[in-house]
Amino acid sequence: MRVALLGPPGSGKGTQSEVLRDRLGVPHISSGDLLRDAVARGTELGRAAKGFMDRGELVPDDLVLGMIRERLQAGDCNEGWLLDGFPRTLAQAEALDRLLENEGRGGLQHVVSLRVPLEDVVVRLGGRRTCGGCGRLYHVKFQPPKADGTCDACGAALVTRRDDEEATIRARLGVYERQTAPLLAYYSKRGLLREVDGTAAPSNVSGEILTALKDRR
Ligand code: AMP
Numbered sequence: 065m066r067v068a069l070l071g072p073p074g075s076g077k078g079t080q081s082e083v084l085r086d087r088l089g090v091p092h093i094s095s096g097d098l099l100r101d102a103v104a105r106g107t108e109l110g111r112a113a114k115g116f117m118d119r120g121e122l123v124p125d126d127l128v129l130g131m132i133r134e135r136l137q138a139g140d141c142n143e144g145w146l147l148d149g150f151p152r153t154l155a156q157a158e159a160l161d162r163l164l165e166n167e168g169r170g171g172l173q174h175v176v177s178l179r180v181p182l183e184d185v186v187v188r189l190g191g192r193r194t195c196g197g198c199g200r201l202y203h204v205k206f207q208p209p210k211a212d213g214t215c216d217a218c219g220a221a222l223v224t225r226r227d228d229e230e231a232t233i234r235a236r237l238g239v240y241e242r243q244t245a246p247l248l249a250y251y252s253k254r255g256l257l258r259e260v261d262g263t264a265a266p267s268n269v270s271g272e273i274l275t276a277l278k279d280r281r
Contacts, residue, residue: 071178095150120235178262
């Protein structure tokens with residue numbers, strides 16, 4: 065199955081992607097994770113992307129597109145994939161359509177939009193903590209670690225990502241409204257959009273997404 069997950073930062077895309085990856089048996093491709101990995105490894109892409117990410121701006125389309133093109137060519141994508149955080153602009157969405165058409169392995173089948181009011185998103189992102197070791201996500205209120213400030217999985221210290229600081233959160237939300245929200249109409253017109261209430265408990269949100277995907281398969 066070929067699915068893209070849309071939603072403002074903090075709408076639960078990362079959490080839902082992990083559940084969906086296991087349930088659908090397709091790789092989870094997060095553009096944010098791929099970019100953070102490139103930054104951590106100090107690659108050319110990482111060095112070019114870092115400033116944009118730290119300011120909460122979008123990384124230029126050509127850089128992101130090259131990265132996604134390469135990832136989709138990997139063997140584990142033969143049976144489908146789950147895109148998280150990509151596409152994020154109309155230009156990216158159009159480029160993705162062209163890329164999939166050229167590859168001939170089938171186009172996008174579903175676009176799931178997680179709807180969460182922007183005020184809720186500020187609270188969610190402000191409390192988010194990330195493991196500096198394995199990247200696992202926590203929330204000081206909704207999903208705290210067993211021991212304060214320490215990852216349950218690998219024991220490394222939890223950190224606040226630079227792009228989860230308040231000023232950056234507001235910048236990212238503005239970018240979402242201006243550049244990503246127009247994608248909802250783009251996919252709705254093509255009959256691909258499945259809207260899901262992202263404010264419910266995570267397990268209910270997953271259930272709703274799986275139902276939406278089943279209904280239209
Ligand atoms: P995320 O973890 O998806 O919120 O992404 C973190 C940051 O990575 C974003 O604030 C952007 O700077 C960058 N980023 C992730 N995905 C994209 C994309 N599709 N296009 C441009 N920039 C992106």
